[in-house]
Amino acid sequence: MRLGIIGLPNSGKTTIFNALTGATLPTEPFSSGQLEVHTAVVNVPDVRVDRLSAVFAPRKTTYATVTYTDIGGLDKGIGQGGLSGPMRNELQQVDAFVHVVRAFADDAVPHPQETVDPIRDLETIDSEFLLVDLISVENRLARLEEERKKGKVENRQQNALETALLERLHAQLEAEQPLRDVDLTPEEHKSLRGYGFLTLKPVLVVFNAGDDNSDPAAGLDYAHRQTQVITLRGQLEAEIAQLDDPDDVALFLEEYAIDRPSRERVIHLSYELLGIHSFFTYGDDEVRAWSLRKGGTAVEAAATIHTDLARGFIRAEVIAYEDFIAAGSVNEVKARGKMRLEGKEYVVHDGDMIIIRFNV
Ligand SMILES: Nc1nc2c(ncn2[C@@H]2O[C@H](COP(=O)(O)OP(=O)(O)OP(=O)(O)O)[C@@H](O)[C@H]2O)c(=O)[nH]1
Ligand SMILES: [Mg+2]
Structure with missing residues (x-):
């Protein structure tokens, strides 16, 4: 499972990446705005694996893993032909997005739009993705029409089917709604795989909140399929992720009234979003967790x-x-x-x- 961390410059993507992976990448109060990608593989915590491992005492214990990619370099305007090939490639490779949205106030960290406004920022990247998909759909429809004019009879039926499907997607995107809300049969889903549509991928929205207790999601109307919204305190969670001693972690969590570290919550939600779960193999050699679609x-x-x-x-x-x-x-x-x-x-x-x- 590959999760891509995206968001506007300075929203806290790298901070959240550190919180989720325990990495110590430097975070800066300014953004290079360039495509910059960092990847880390983390184990999926699972007490069942711990218990099986205690019973079988195998030579090796292997947890399921999640790969996080911190994808820097997205900004307002990428939809208008500003999406580079390498960036497109990074975005298309992930199974789902973790969309980091700035909700913390801090005068030392400039905001590309001057003010802190989480709902506006969420919509900014969303609209760019809608536009990217809209352009892909239009390009493909134009090519299909060309093929029709050339009049290859043997492809006619296939062409008509694909055109009809893409026209449905087109209407959805024109209405500024993501493709993951469209009813698709498993076959249609499969036929769309090659396009790498961005708004078809599941999304976990992470409001990166500061220390005041206001709720950045208040007033948010965001009822989409395969979509979840959570609020976490990125900087604090990144600090917690650096602690080695479980007792220190427990103290920290208690002090800040956090019920469990965000790395567990995020993985749990991602499994749900992607509709996957775990099965186990066991023996003297290895106890291992594997992920499988439900x-x-x-x-x-x-x-x-x-x-x-x-x-x-x-x-x-x-x-x-x-x-x-x-x-x-x-x-x-x-x-x-x-x-x-x-x-x-x-x-x-x-x-x-x-x-x-x-x-x-
Ligand atoms: N006060 C506060 N500052 C934060 C928080 N999260 C991140 N920051 C700061 O915001 C700045 C940007 O954070 P990064 O994690 O580098 O943001 P980014 O989205 O990776 O930025 P780019 O990759 O450069 O676009 C850094 O100075 C962070 O220390 C937070 O929860 N509270
Ligand atoms: Mg960064």
């Missing part, structure tokens, strides 16, 4: 581990995590008849412990 099947889980497991799939041995914890050991799980043998089409549940039987 609704994913046993054979998809197998493919996540290794293509050979999917190719030679025979059966999946499945134990529900709760059943395992209640029983305490694999043998006891078996004795209670709680280990199931499932086929390729079995829909994996969150927390399933899986061993794939396969033959290649």
